[in-house]
Amino acid sequence: MTKLLPTSTAGSLPKPSWLAEPEKLWSPWKLEGPALVEAKRDALRVTLAEQEGAGIDIVSDGEQTRQHFVTTFIEHLTGVDFEKRETVKIRDRYEASVPTVVGAVSRDKPVFVEDAKFLRAQTDSPIKWALPGPMTMIDTLYDAHYRSREKLAWEFATILNQEARELEAAGVDIIQFDEPAFNVFFDEVNDWGIATLERAIEGLQCETAVHICYGYGIKANTDWKKTLGSEWRQYERTFPRLQASSIDLVSLECHNSRVPMDLIELLRGKKVMVGAIDVATNTIETPEEVARTLRKALQFVDADKLYPCTNCGMAPLSRDVARGKLKALGAGAAIVRRELSA
Template identity: 85%
Template sequence: MIKLLPTSTAGSLPKPSWLAEPETLWSPWKMEGEALMEARQDALRVSLLEQHNAGIDIVSDGEQTRQHFVTTFIEHLAGVDFERRETVTIRNRYRASVPTVIGAVARETPVFVDDARFLRTQTDAPIKWALPGPMTMIDTLHDTHYRSREKLAWEFAAILNAEAKELVRAGVDIIQFDEPAFNVFFDEVNDWGIAALERATEGLECRTAVHICYGYGIKANTDWKKTLGDEWRQYERIFPALQASSIDLVSLECQNSHVPMELIELLRGKKVMVGAIDVASNRVETPEEVAATLRKALNYVDADDLYPCTNCGMAPLSRTVARGKLAALAAGAAIVRRDLTGL
């Protein structure tokens, strides 16, 4: 049974320096073959231990076995050529060299199932596993085959659904789909994006979540945030449709952001993973600061539905900073939990 105000991370945690270059996205592995497989499992054990030691209730793999939250999944699919690359604009924000869809996309083998099965053997805690969402996947590719963002998204939704079902059988309790693209392509989100996401969750015998944030704490994202003004109301465009959807949990960014907290009211009835940790700063929050964010959120979401979380993944941070932030999240949630229960 999950306790009141269960804590979790939004996604990635820093990798050990012996596995990949620290504080770096898309960092290449420092070994290969059997040595890499063993090293990634060791990193997973370390990441899990650090979550347990910090007091995190719903644990994850910390994305220790993948280089990137989107491309590592795509690397395992047929129909995508990683040698044929084009430079595109991702999420209307920054330019990047991406692989090309040259044929029908297909998942010929499981991608993360063995990793999830291994994680399940290491802990009795509830496990949350993140997968890229369909819309964010299509925004990270150059497509010469389908020539339709919607058609490709539906293909990816079916592929993700097959992977998610096997992850559940491997022991995962919550499947989270990362959709930062939902904060950019509002018309598409409401026209077909949420429907595609629901296709990805179809028939899953677990809780489902969608993570929608303003991105990692990298320069391209922090520069973009500076253009958004004093109030970030992007969530307002999509939360009503998400509230009406079959998705169980919605993960959003709150700490040190300009998101009006009252927007959470648009999700009333859903479980909300309230981002109470700023991943774009090396400053470690105090437990009291985390508690203050959670107390404010409680004006708009019932206590039974509030899941304290981080704003986004923490792969670009140092392990020391990330450990401090995890501990602050757990301690801040404990303060509010005592306020509510007296325990």
Template identity: 85%
Template sequence: MNKHLLQKVLLPTSTAGSLPKPSWLAEPETLWSPWKLQGEELISGKQDALRLSLQQQQLAGIDIVSDGEQSRQHFVTTFIEHLSGVDFNQRKTVRIRNRYDASVPTVIGPVSRPKPVFVEDAKFLRGQTTQPIKWALPGPMTMIDTLYDDHYKSREKLAWEFAKILNQEAKELEAAGVDIIQFDEPAFNVFFDEVNDWGIKCLERAIEGLKCETVVHICYGYGIKANTDWKKTLGSEWRQYEAVFPKLQQSNIDIISLECHNSRVPMELLALLRGKKVMVGAIDVASNSIETAEEVAATLRKALQYVDADKLYPCTNCGMAPLSRQVASGKLNALVAGAEIVRNELAAG
């Protein structure tokens, strides 16, 4: 039913990932904020937060809803925490995406997934709504970039192992009623040779056998200092996507999710994805100023020069966890209102 629901809506709106957490669950406007609850209280607190996040999306009129990543501290490490072969006490400092140093856990043996990670959360979300739901998982390349590998001693080998594990999780998420599974791969904007050599193949291994729709989300990151400083070094045109779009266009991934609004990405790069569905980021997550509906519409109109209307999905640039709930709500409202303007223009022909 949900697939058909999706096909009926022109320009279906969604978010790229996280939404702000309520202050009783975790420190607001902070990434990787520790939980304020524990045990059974934490489990029910996460479910309450998920309900609130869903309501926030529904009140705004978002078409494809998500959990807002309310049950996760971090989009990569929360998944890794549930795997065996990784020691979180044995930490090393590594350079993340060639941008900033972070203390990360160590791979000490073969990695495996003893049990499902997000499947119960996904079932809970599915039980709360009849709308199409999207669930995000970290991509294999971004996972290896968030660890120190003391076992495989090969980025590619470890990525393939993670791809197999992600495929197990994705199949169970699909069985739990998830309509769209998104893989977050900000690393695709940095390690271009590896992406083309084996990164996209790894991602295809992660989606093997899935019947639901699949997305790869490639962005320039949250609005945190390390990312905004890096963006300042990228010059007047950000052409990183150019290096990976041609191969992604040829891949089995259904939808490419990218950052457009307030970024310096030349819109004509979207022509390299012709034929693919594209989630166009029309909301800047690195700013507290709330877009107008007209600003959103302007971004979507530009994208429509290169993406067919039935393949364009208006979206946010990235996750909104570091923003206040008020700002995030304003931005969701703007996204929906902007998409509605363009929908009406398309209907008027």
């Protein structure tokens, strides 16, 4: 990636209303069979055009072909029973009915590789593809088989590595692992969470990223944020170990959050995807607001390692709002790019 301040999104983008019910997580598909396959690909084309039209440099599928950033991957694995459900507390925040691990987990066939090949064929832009991280996967399940969070995480890391290697072969430039659980289970992150992430990226030649945020703009997350006080210092617990890891990029939440910007200094030497778009509000940022966040970040990360991004995914937002936010991100990065080149 040679362009200065290359922009990207952290994850999901809203789905068109003909594909799934808008502004809703886990929204069921409106079609089935071959019609659904075609509709997903049409949605992928649309979301790609919207990203490129907004000046987004590193494009993604916007997660158009999956219902949810974690469970869609798990649905394709053996050893997990989606009919047998238990209620668990996800990320120590909210209760959810989740599937059960009933036997040894394995991946019998690729999950997203065909979708990645399709996206690669549509664009010459660099592509980023998101996968759930091992710790966030185990936090979205009830484990009746391994009965050990760490053991299950290592199993998932091996499976993720298989998928990641095939995504790389399909032409993906950056593989991102989504680990919101890294903002909650700090001891586990440092004991084995980062180690399992290293296992997931083993042998990859493409760039790798980890995305750690404060979640979608849903009520359970915004309520949790209200309990975190005037400064959010969760990143302080994990960034030193991430800085020493093999991960190339770290994606974090900055705009409209209470994360002290100087925590980015803990990642010195890494590429940093700075969240300059708030996904928990319908208010569309101005390009100047985005530029202001990026200028603050530049005090703590070198310009050639700053990647402007969104705080998190935008699936629960309306398409109009998401489109406006993408344009603001592209325009705000362009302002700072001009300032730096001057």
